[in-house]
Amino acid sequence: MTCREFSDIIDSYLSGELLVETNHSVIRHLEQCRDCREILAVRRAIRERLSSAVRNTEESIIDSSFAARLRSDLRSKAVGPRFGPFAWQLFLTGAACVIMITLGSVLLLSDYGPMLTGVSVNLPEPAMTNPVTPDTMTKIVPAVLEEAAEDAIDDHFKCALFHDLPERPISLEAASITVDPVNEGFDKVVSEAIVAHLGKSAKVIAAHHCLINGRHFAHVVLLVNEKLVSILLTKVGDVGQQNDAALCTKKNEVAAACFGSNGYGIFVVSETEGESVNVAKWIGPAIRSHVSKRRSNV
Numbered sequence: 001m002t003c004r005e006f007s008d009i010i011d012s013y014l015s016g017e018l019l020v021e022t023n024h025s026v027i028r029h030l031e032q033c034r035d036c037r038e039i040l041a042v043r044r045a046i047r048e049r050l051s052s053a054v055r056n057t058e059e060s061i062i063d064s065s066f067a068a069r070l071r072s073d074l075r076s077k078a079v080g081p082r083f084g085p086f087a088w089q090l091f092l093t094g095a096a097c098v099i100m101i102t103l104g105s106v107l108l109l110s111d112y113g114p115m116l117t118g119v120s121v122n123l124p125e126p127a128m129t130n131p132v133t134p135d136t137m138t139k140i141v142p143a144v145l146e147e148a149a150e151d152a153i154d155d156h157f158k159c160a161l162f163h164d165l166p167e168r169p170i171s172l173e174a175a176s177i178t179v180d181p182v183n184e185g186f187d188k189v190v191s192e193a194i195v196a197h198l199g200k201s202a203k204v205i206a207a208h209h210c211l212i213n214g215r216h217f218a219h220v221v222l223l224v225n226e227k228l229v230s231i232l233l234t235k236v237g238d239v240g241q242q243n244d245a246a247l248c249t250k251k252n253e254v255a256a257a258c259f260g261s262n263g264y265g266i267f268v269v270s271e272t273e274g275e276s277v278n279v280a281k282w283i284g285p286a287i288r289s290h291v292s293k294r295r296s297n298v
């Protein structure tokens with residue numbers, strides 16, 4: 001089995017859908033291929049994160065309305081000892097309902113059946129805010145940035161995760177001569193800004209210039225708490241007023257935060273929206289100054 005063949009069936013492998021013989025060739029390949037082992041670990045982490053995110057969201061939605069009702073029932077009916085027999089009965093019936101509803105919603109994602117062991121019946125406060133509509137979604141992002149963000153996410157998967165680009169990446173130094181001077185030192189600026197905020201929990205594992213869907217990116221790949229984060233810079237043309245870092249788009253279980261600077265778009269792609277936006281905010285000032293310096297040298 002080749003690395004390419006493995007990357008085509010990685011999802012079926014993780015879902016346990018492969019024939020026994022194919023499974024054996026996968027295992028044989030993984031035993032001797034470190035790259036694919038790393039890709040597999042990242043892919044598995046993404047899937048686990050997704051399933052727990054879905055489960056938490058479903059639970060919170062069910063719990064907050066249900067918990068409010070349950071609490072008022074308990075308050076009005078359970079007079080006497082704090083946890084009298086009747087209150088307990090009511091509570092256990094309620095807890096069973098939460099488990100069953102949650103079970104149903106998790107089973108819909110047939111892939112994630114084994115995750116059921118983590119089902120919790122903790123009842124959050126009724127005042128809890130809705131987790132589905134973060135305020136970052138309401139910010140207006142220029143269309144040129146949104147378009148480029150789609151390519152940035154493609155690049156995060158095809159370049160950083162699967163090393164599956166039609167053209168090999170080149171060094172930032174080479175790209176600064178042949179493509180755009182803004183490439184030079186981009187990795188240094190990113191890594192200094194990141195280390196200042198995250199210290200040892202983040203490290204740069206790759207930095208290069210790559211081409212995807214006809215778009216040139218200066219690309220730095222970070223490992224932050226064992227997860228891959230891509231930081232990408234590309235020319236987008238006029239972005240109007242320089243905008244603050246905000247969530248740009250979400251696709252395939254990852255979120256891209258972005259901001260514009262002097263005709264360039266900068267994108268941070270990670271598994272979670274909050275992390276993407278935070279990293280984009282941290283690197284913002286250093287990258288803005290880098291872009292304006294490198295451009296003024298042209």
Ligand SMILES: [Zn+2]
Pocket residue numbers: 002003004006029033034035036
């Ligand atoms: Zn391989």
Ligand SMILES: [Zn+2]
Pocket residue numbers: 155159160169208209210219
């Ligand atoms: Zn790349």
